[in-house]
Amino acid sequence: MSRLSKRGVSVVQSPIRAMSTACRKAGGINLAQGVCDTETPSCIIQGAEDALRSGKNSYTNHRGIAELRHAIAEKERREKGLTLDPHKEIVVSNGATGAMYATLSALISPGDEVIVFEPSYGYHTATLQALEAEVRHVQLPLYEDTMPWEELENLVSERTKALIINTPANPAGKVFSSDDFMRIAAIIAPYETVLISDEIYEYFLYEEVPHCSPCMIPALQDRTVVIGGFSKTFSVTGWRVGYLIGPADIASAAGHLNDLYYVCPPAPLQHGICRGLTELTPSFYTALRQNHQEKRDILFTALEKAGLCPTLPKGAYYILADISRIHGSTSLDRAMEFLRRTGVAGVPGSAFYHDSTGDHLCRFCFSKDREIIVEAAQRIEQAFA
Numbered sequence: 001m002s003r004l005s006k007r008g009v010s011v012v013q014s015p016i017r018a019m020s021t022a023c024r025k026a027g028g029i030n031l032a033q034g035v036c037d038t039e040t041p042s043c044i045i046q047g048a049e050d051a052l053r054s055g056k057n058s059y060t061n062h063r064g065i066a067e068l069r070h071a072i073a074e075k076e077r078r079e080k081g082l083t084l085d086p087h088k089e090i091v092v093s094n095g096a097t098g099a100m101y102a103t104l105s106a107l108i109s110p111g112d113e114v115i116v117f118e119p120s121y122g123y124h125t126a127t128l129q130a131l132e133a134e135v136r137h138v139q140l141p142l143y144e145d146t147m148p149w150e151e152l153e154n155l156v157s158e159r160t161k162a163l164i165i166n167t168p169a170n171p172a173g174k175v176f177s178s179d180d181f182m183r184i185a186a187i188i189a190p191y192e193t194v195l196i197s198d199e200i201y202e203y204f205l206y207e208e209v210p211h212c213s214p215c216m217i218p219a220l221q222d223r224t225v226v227i228g229g230f231s232k233t234f235s236v237t238g239w240r241v242g243y244l245i246g247p248a249d250i251a252s253a254a255g256h257l258n259d260l261y262y263v264c265p266p267a268p269l270q271h272g273i274c275r276g277l278t279e280l281t282p283s284f285y286t287a288l289r290q291n292h293q294e295k296r297d298i299l300f301t302a303l304e305k306a307g308l309c310p311t312l313p314k315g316a317y318y319i320l321a322d323i324s325r326i327h328g329s330t331s332l333d334r335a336m337e338f339l340r341r342t343g344v345a346g347v348p349g350s351a352f353y354h355d356s357t358g359d360h361l362c363r364f365c366f367s368k369d370r371e372i373i374v375e376a377a378q379r380i381e382q383a384f385a
Contacts, residue, residue: 007130014122015351019335023345029376031299031364032345034170034318036235037372038291041284044234047275051268058267062259063251064092064243065270071277072228072243080216088248091255092270094262096200096229096242099254101127102261103225103244104162106253107194108133112161115152119320119352119361121170124198133161137354140174142311142320147180149187156187163188166198167212168205171320171352171363173313175205178212185219194250195220198227200242201316203285206293209314215245222247225254230273232317232367233288239269292317295366295373302377303364306384317367320349324360331359338362342383344376 002009019032051057063069069086076082084090093099100123108114110132116124118139128135138152156163163184167176184195195214202211214220229242242265244254264270296312299319303310308321326341328334331348339345349361366373 006132010129011126014126015332016122016347018332019339019345019347022336022339026339026343026345028339028343028345029368029372029379030345031366031368031376032347034232034365034367035237036232036367037369038235038288038367040235041276041280043279044236044272044276046272048268048272050275051271056267056271060264060267060270062264063087063090063255064264065267065274068092068270068274068277069243071274072245075277076245079211080213082215084245085248089251090243090245091251091258092241092243092265093258094242094265095231095240096198096227097123098240098258098262098265099227099229099242099244100124100196100198102254102258103196103227103246103250104128104131104133105257105261106250107162107196109161113157113159114161115155115163117165117169117174118354119169119172119349119358120164121166121198122351124164124166125354135354136160139353139357140169140172142172143309145174145314147183149183152184153187156191156193158191160188160191160193162194162196164196164198165214166201168201168313168315170201170316171318171347172311173316173318175209175315176212176214178217181212181214181217181220184214185217188223189219193223195224196227197224200227200229200232202228203233203288204292204317205289205315206296207314211315225250230276233285234273234276236269236273239266239273241265241269241273291370292367295368295370298370298373298377299364299366302380306380308380308384317365319364319366320361321346321364322360323362331361334360335362342376342379344379 073086225246231237326334331350335348346362349358
């Protein structure tokens, strides 16, 4: 008998971390891990420093400091027209990943069915596996902005406990529209299905594409949990401050589990994030989008010139490319050979699918400094000239 639990055996190291390790050893350019290289706004750093120096270093409320919850509620009112109770409907957690784990722990029992759209962020699937959920997959097309409605309709049933979406999506950049959500609302209406919307990339949108959240759709408000965070927007991936927004009963249960798992995010860092939410102006977010759209276009052009059929994302900051012409028996082999050949690391496409669908793909992140993206683009073009 194994000394490890089924959970301990089933969850393995993320391919993202594996490729980052291989990249460091090779001295390459790491476009595998989704780490922002943009500068953290000074007001956020100052807010955390002020909190540290004023002695705000103890445990916080298990839902997060009141100031931050109120700031999140105000953000949602201003941007989405929502009226939220910061004491009952918002929980601050240890990153969006922590918020997702607390939410799913509150909702999912072993054997419950959960639907995930593919290509999907691997941590979502790994979390569901750890909770012993039955995962069902619906595949999204890569090169056309359509939805497989018939497939989704056939899959949703009274056994469907939850449906997870990511908008804008990692890795393909899909952005769900209000029409998409209204159609989803109609499909899940006969059941008790909860919609979980990971919106960590909400400010990374291109060509004036608007961000829409299912909580903005009246028919979905009482059955939606929004997962959000600040790691990407404020370039503080190591701070681990995220949040969930949801109906009071779900938020309460998730809050107690959040307390059990994490106690609370670091108190001074919550104050730093709060400073950013209250002091940064719309121009910050506009510049963020423009900066990333420029880098997206640089990398997309290079991959296209190399004949690698890249996707053009409407949101988030990743591009999927077809590396089937690279020699290798597996997706990981091809990604490793791509790293050896170009000095640029990506994530094997198999990390985003439950089957072999993504074996010919590789994901590249363009959230690095512009100079790094330009260098990576040059290396790719030269390698395939």
